[in-house]
Amino acid sequence: MIRCVEVTKIFRKNGSEVTSLDRFTAEVAEGEFVAVRGPSGSGKTTLLLTLGGMQRPSAGTVQLGGRDLYALSPSERAKLRSSEIGFVFQMFHLVPYLDLLGNVLLAYPGKPSEAVRQRAAGLLDELGLAKRGSHRPGELSAGERQRLAVARALLNRPKVILADEPTGNLDPENAAEVIRHLAEFHRGGGTVVLVTHGTAAETHADRILRLVQGRLLAD
Amino acid sequence: MSVLSHILREMGFRKLNTLFSLLGLSLAVTVVVASQLLAEADERETRRVTRDMGFNLRLIPAKTDLTQFYRDGFSRHAMDVSMLDRLATQLTNNVSFNHLVGSLRREYTINSQDVLLVGLSETYVAPGQGKKPMGFVIKKGTIHIGSQVALVQKKKKGEKMHIGVREFTVANDTIETGTPDDITIFARLDDVQSVLGLAGKINEIEAIDCLCLTADQDPLAILRKEIGGILPEVQVVQKRTLADARAKQRQTREKVNGVVLPSVLLASAVWIALLAVFNVRDRRQEIGILRALGKGGGRIAGLFLGKAVMVGLVAALIGAALGTWVVLEFGPSLFPVTKKAIHANWPLAAQLIVATPLFAALASFIPAMLAVSHDPAETLRED
Numbered sequence: 001m002i003r004c005v006e007v008t009k010i011f012r013k014n015g016s017e018v019t020s021l022d023r024f025t026a027e028v029a030e031g032e033f034v035a036v037r038g039p040s041g042s043g044k045t046t047l048l049l050t051l052g053g054m055q056r057p058s059a060g061t062v063q064l065g066g067r068d069l070y071a072l073s074p075s076e077r078a079k080l081r082s083s084e085i086g087f088v089f090q091m092f093h094l095v096p097y098l099d100l101l102g103n104v105l106l107a108y109p110g111k112p113s114e115a116v117r118q119r120a121a122g123l124l125d126e127l128g129l130a131k132r133g134s135h136r137p138g139e140l141s142a143g144e145r146q147r148l149a150v151a152r153a154l155l156n157r158p159k160v161i162l163a164d165e166p167t168g169n170l171d172p173e174n175a176a177e178v179i180r181h182l183a184e185f186h187r188g189g190g191t192v193v194l195v196t197h198g199t200a201a202e203t204h205a206d207r208i209l210r211l212v213q214g215r216l217l218a219d
Numbered sequence: 220m221s222v223l224s225h226i227l228r229e230m231g232f233r234k235l236n237t238l239f240s241l242l243g244l245s246l247a248v249t250v251v252v253a254s255q256l257l258a259e260a261d262e263r264e265t266r267r268v269t270r271d272m273g274f275n276l277r278l279i280p281a282k283t284d285l286t287q288f289y290r291d292g293f294s295r296h297a298m299d300v301s302m303l304d305r306l307a308t309q310l311t312n313n314v315s316f317n318h319l320v321g322s323l324r325r326e327y328t329i330n331s332q333d334v335l336l337v338g339l340s341e342t343y344v345a346p347g348q349g350k351k352p353m354g355f356v357i358k359k360g361t362i363h364i365g366s367q368v369a370l371v372q373k374k375k376k377g378e379k380m381h382i383g384v385r386e387f388t389v390a391n392d393t394i395e396t397g398t399p400d401d402i403t404i405f406a407r408l409d410d411v412q413s414v415l416g417l418a419g420k421i422n423e424i425e426a427i428d429c430l431c432l433t434a435d436q437d438p439l440a441i442l443r444k445e446i447g448g449i450l451p452e453v454q455v456v457q458k459r460t461l462a463d464a465r466a467k468q469r470q471t472r473e474k475v476n477g478v479v480l481p482s483v484l485l486a487s488a489v490w491i492a493l494l495a496v497f498n499v500r501d502r503r504q505e506i507g508i509l510r511a512l513g514k515g516g517g518r519i520a521g522l523f524l525g526k527a528v529m530v531g532l533v534a535a536l537i538g539a540a541l542g543t544w545v546v547l548e549f550g551p552s553l554f555p556v557t558k559k560a561i562h563a564n565w566p567l568a569a570q571l572i573v574a575t576p577l578f579a580a581l582a583s584f585i586p587a588m589l590a591v592s593h594d595p596a597e598t599l600r601e602d
Contacts, residue, residue, distance in 0.1 A: 045599075045600045046600070049596045049599060049600065052511065054510065054511060054595055054596045054599065055596040074515075074516075075515055078510070078513040078514065078515050079513060080513075081511065081512070081513040082512060082513025082514075083513070087508075087511045087512075087599075089508075089599060091504075093504055093505075093507065093508040093511070093599065094508075095505050095508065096232060096505075097228045097229050097231065097232030097233070098220075098225075098228060102220060102228070105220055106220060106509075106512060107512045108220075109513060111220075111221060112220070152512075164599075
């Protein structure tokens, strides 16, 4: 599903260089749940953004479903992101002026049909947010916001969900709830790459990758 | 979700940004509409007021002795009235003079009082400029008399008065002007020609210059060249001070209008651009997530430019209405002489309704491009 070969990402700022990913090579099979662990600054988020086609690596290749992500044009990459990848971020990144349904539907490319609207409403229901469909994100608790972000990530039936510390701002109960939904997606055949420095996901993960200073330590 | 719906919701959410954008642009449109309407009114008023200051060009027979002319106030030589017709046929918008009136002036004695008898022709104006007479209209068989004439002759408006064998009706209430007009009797040209036995003759053509020439441009040389090319039989005398005052007044107004309008447009463009930059900054995370969700640069630019267009459209409607109201409400007290000519300018309003959204979009273009080129990874990694 995902194949990284010698992926390196170097940030240059004020004349100095920081290597965030250092010749990272790994594969994630279709339907696999992979947790990426490492301390702060180890390159986890960079890896996730690179896997999602959001951050071009300085060197190396990233393949998704056999396609070289960064050989695609920006619009092809955007289309691929929309149809095959779902993102969940630690800071939720919801659109504050859209209601819950609007936030979920935002993920849909183009004008959503009635069927898509029903699916969005169904996802809100599954994630325990059905009664709050007309609310805005600012009116939700952190746990509810993250569940909303999960619903948005699931709308287009992606092949892979890339989750960046999705439980980082949640209490244990809500964190477990979010992980449970990701695990459900995985059980349905979806691929999950979960960046975390906690241990909550370890019971669900098929494999754990450990990153230190941008390098893959253990697989 | 459609772009329009997205824009409307964002505008509703960020009310202050939307309100300030709307206020800035509405104010700009109001100023543009009001300044344009006031400029039109000002121009009319200036034309009318300066026109009412009197003729500043005097065309007299070439052989006139200027010493005699200035002493007596008229030329003792006459010229054929056909010369007035000849000059009138050359009146276009491309010549530097307008408002031609032929006159016949002579001293005349009535009941031992020496007066100035002046016959005035109709006014000739360039095509497309109406045919409004300078000063007053004199009906056949009537006269307008100066205050001293009225005093000595003991005549009032509506009373009969004889000039030679002809009887005329006094058509005016007299006021003291402190000028030779106080000892003048104005009548129609043909009436005065009849009284003086000078049928078909005039001794002066009065005119007004085009308001566009100032002293530094040597207007007299230009006017003499233009008029001399048509009527070599006349010499041109200009009331220089009056002509300069008129030209300077008009040029000052044009300069003011030339500064106000660009300044307002520039200030509003900067205002809109700044608000759009703040809006982009506020929405960095949103831009990031839109990118992550696969939305292209076109959609993101559309959110910002679309917002500018919508704000521009609403601002144009508000500003056009407000600017028009301001001028209709306060214009008449500013321009009392031509207040009846103050009207709404609907073609201008229509143009602004088209132009303002485009202007707003143009002002927001750079911020929108900033949004499009913004690296989403930067904001998505923020925690």
